[in-house]
Every structure is written in C-alpha cells, then in structure tokens.
Amino acid sequence: MIRAALLALTLLAAPAAGQELIRDFGAPTATETLRLRSTTDIAVLGPVIERFLETRPGLHVAYEQWGSNALYRLQAADCTAARVGADLVIxxxxxQMVDLVNEGCARPHRSAATATLPDALVWRDELWGVTREPAVMVYNRDLVPPAQVPRSRFDLLDLLRPTESPFRTRVATYDIERSGLGFLFAFADSLEATTFGGLMESFGRSGAVATCCSAEIIDGVAEGRYLVAYNVLGSYALVRARRDPRLGVVAPQDYTLVLARAAMIPREAGQPRAAAQFLDFLLSAEGRAALERAGLLVRLDGEDGTALEISGTAETLQRPIALTPALLIALDTHKRALFRARWRDAFPETGGTAP
Known part of the structure; x- marks a missing residue:
C-alpha cells in the first residue's frame, strides 16, 4: 500500500488543504458529472474542457485545481480508503502519478486513441501522457542585453560566476519543497546534466531564489525582480510571452527537458466512462488542436509560431521524461532525503512539506 511516510502526511492534513480553485463547466441541465482534478491552471485547460463539452450537453465537469503535492496526498488517501473522489486526475x-499507478490506485483503459501514444507516454494502460511542455529559461528582454541572454546551462553558469554579477539574487527557480514539478525537473537535471553540481553551487553562492509557482516566477521576471528564471514550465511562459513583450523564452541548447502531463482514471472513479471519453478526446485530432491552442502542446522545431527561442535541432534538444517505473527513484526515501539536503545547501531559506 501507499508508503507509511506519505500516509502520515495525509492523515495530518485536511483533504482540501491544498485545493486552489474550483469551477463548473457545462449546462446546468446536465445529468452526469465528471469530477476532474488537475494541477493545470483552470484558465489554461478551461477552453479545452469547453470544446469537449460542446457535443456533450448531458455532461457537466466539476474542475478542481490543486497543487501537485496536495493532489498526490489526496489521491493517495482516496486510494487507501477506497473512497470515491476524482473521476480523472491530470x-x-x-x-507522483507513476507512484499512484504502481500502488494500484488506477483503472485501465484501452482505445484507438490511447493506442496512438508512443510507449514512453503510456504505462500499463493506466497512465497516459497528454501534453508536450518543455522546461525553459525565461528572461526579461528589457533588462538582459542580447549578448547576455543564457542559451544553455553553461551560459547561466558563466553569468553567475563573477563576484559582482548583476544576476546575483536575481535568478529564480521552483522550490522543490513546495512544487512536485520543481522536484521532478531538478531531479531529472541531476541525472542528465554534468552542470547540475555547478548550478547548485552557483545558485547558492549567488543568492538565487527558490519560490513557489509558475505564475509567481514569470510575474517576477516580467516585473524585473528576477532577470532570469530557470526550469520554468514552457507552456505557461509562452502563453504569457505572447501578450507581454518583456518576456523572452529560451529552450536550453545543451538539452531541454520535455514533460507530458500524466492522466489517470482512479480505481474508485464514479464516472469512469466519462473520464475515458475526455481522455480519448485529449488524444484525438480535435483534442490535440484544442491543447495546442491552449499552449499545452509545444513544438521544439520553431515552426508553430510560438515565441520559443531555439538553438539547434529538435532531435538534439529534447529529453522527454518517460512515464516509466524509473521515475520511482525520485520518490525513494533515502535518495529524496539526500537530494533535498543538497538542495537546502544551495537554498537554505527554503523549506516545506513536499511528500
């Protein structure tokens, strides 16, 4: 069953403690309700849900937006108690989603739509990758001269190296104690990059800031509180950059992590049929077009009209995060403790309750 440490955290927290927003979609006369829990901003995924519901007047979607760590704890608690909660989780x-599936918290679904996914984006017919979002660097166009725009992690290291660097205290990234996504990106970096140790040392020495959320970090760059943000979710950054000329968005040329948000139908889902229909919609041509309009399907070939600044080719850039049991390494208690200790050396002011 779910790990004892996770259960202890779950029992100490009220189930709704991390819930951020709620919104209903669909006609008030709808007779069937799909409860969707997701980390995706309602403003981003909302138009996709509305498109799905256009041909389903009898369906209502109750959307709950959660922080990733709180959502993980809640789904684990629902699973352990065999309690009906969400019908679909994204x-x-x-x-964390791989862990929930591994613990027997999901139900399978197979369809022509799920069969279109590559092996790296489907696991045990119980977890499916439904988006394509790079981890990027964001910079302030007004304050960072073109010659100083970091195009790679090596460039970022060079910017932070001088004792009197103007980038001191003005580089931001996710706080891995508060953000499950931030932990995932940082852990993936530690496995992928020869620069990781150097970055941690430079972040600590230069007073880099670890903070909560995509919107907060992007706002900080746009307002000039930060000059550069590292490992930010590119989908959100690009949506903002479309309407804010102060923001530049770079796919690191040494490599760019690419995330596919994972969808799962919980084992105790009350409306598994409606959940499967929405999943199949997300994987259909119509659904993919809606996701692309929402900025959740980002191309790395520079040909989709986004503001993403690219050096190199898509093939050399991309490091997709596959949905495999290998991700469970990131949740191993011992490895997680060692990794967080190393992180706190770089960011001593941070601290939180991530599972």
Whole structure:
C-alpha cells in the first residue's frame, strides 16, 4: 500500500488543504458529472474542457485545481480508503502519478486513441501522457542585453560566476519543497546534466531564489525582480510571452527537458466512462488542436509560431521524461532525503512539506 511516510502526511492534513480553485463547466441541465482534478491552471485547460463539452450537453465537469503535492496526498488517501473522489486526475508531477499507478490506485483503459501514444507516454494502460511542455529559461528582454541572454546551462553558469554579477539574487527557480514539478525537473537535471553540481553551487553562492509557482516566477521576471528564471514550465511562459513583450523564452541548447502531463482514471472513479471519453478526446485530432491552442502542446522545431527561442535541432534538444517505473527513484526515501539536503545547501531559506 501507499508508503507509511506519505500516509502520515495525509492523515495530518485536511483533504482540501491544498485545493486552489474550483469551477463548473457545462449546462446546468446536465445529468452526469465528471469530477476532474488537475494541477493545470483552470484558465489554461478551461477552453479545452469547453470544446469537449460542446457535443456533450448531458455532461457537466466539476474542475478542481490543486497543487501537485496536495493532489498526490489526496489521491493517495482516496486510494487507501477506497473512497470515491476524482473521476480523472491530470498532473504535471508525473513521478507522483507513476507512484499512484504502481500502488494500484488506477483503472485501465484501452482505445484507438490511447493506442496512438508512443510507449514512453503510456504505462500499463493506466497512465497516459497528454501534453508536450518543455522546461525553459525565461528572461526579461528589457533588462538582459542580447549578448547576455543564457542559451544553455553553461551560459547561466558563466553569468553567475563573477563576484559582482548583476544576476546575483536575481535568478529564480521552483522550490522543490513546495512544487512536485520543481522536484521532478531538478531531479531529472541531476541525472542528465554534468552542470547540475555547478548550478547548485552557483545558485547558492549567488543568492538565487527558490519560490513557489509558475505564475509567481514569470510575474517576477516580467516585473524585473528576477532577470532570469530557470526550469520554468514552457507552456505557461509562452502563453504569457505572447501578450507581454518583456518576456523572452529560451529552450536550453545543451538539452531541454520535455514533460507530458500524466492522466489517470482512479480505481474508485464514479464516472469512469466519462473520464475515458475526455481522455480519448485529449488524444484525438480535435483534442490535440484544442491543447495546442491552449499552449499545452509545444513544438521544439520553431515552426508553430510560438515565441520559443531555439538553438539547434529538435532531435538534439529534447529529453522527454518517460512515464516509466524509473521515475520511482525520485520518490525513494533515502535518495529524496539526500537530494533535498543538497538542495537546502544551495537554498537554505527554503523549506516545506513536499511528500
């Protein structure tokens, strides 16, 4: 069953403690309700839900927006108690979703739509990757000269190296204690990059800031509180950059992590049929078009009209995060403790209650 440490955290927290927003979609006369829990901003996924419901007047969607760690704890608690809760869960913290599936918290679904996914984006017919979102660097166009725009992690290291660097205290990233996605990106970096140790040392020495959420970090760059943000979810950054000329968005040329948000139908789902229909819609041509309009399907070839700044080719850039049991390493108690200790050395002012 779910890990003892996770259960202890769950029992100490009220189930709704991390719930952020709620919104209803669909006609008031609808007779069937799909309860969707997700880490995706309602403003981003809302138009996709509305498109799905256009041909389903009898269906109502109750959307709950959660932080990734709180959502993980809640789904674990529902699973352990065999309690009906969400009908569909979509999270950016895909390592947590793999763990829930591994613990027997999901039900399978197979269809022509799920069969179109590559092996890396489907696991046990119980978890499916439904988006394509790069981890990017965001910078303030007004305050960072073109010659100083970091195009790679090596460039970022060079910017932070001088003792009197103007980038001191003005680089931001996710706080891995508060953000499951931030933990995932940082852990993936530690496995992928020869620069990771150097970045941690430079972040600590230069007073880099670890903070909560995509919107908060992007706002900070736009307002000039931060000059550069590292490992930010590119889908949100690009949506903002379309309407805010102060923001530049770079796919790191040494490599770019690519996330597919993971969808799961909980084992105790009350409306598994409606959940499967929405999942199949997300994987259909119509659904993919809606996701692309929402900025949740980002191309790395520079040909989709986004503001993403790319150096190199899509093939050399991309490091997709596959939905496999290998992600469970990120949740191993010992490895997690060692990784967080290393993180706190770089960001001593942070601290939180991530599972």
């Amino acid at each position: 999270s950016s913290a895909v390592h």
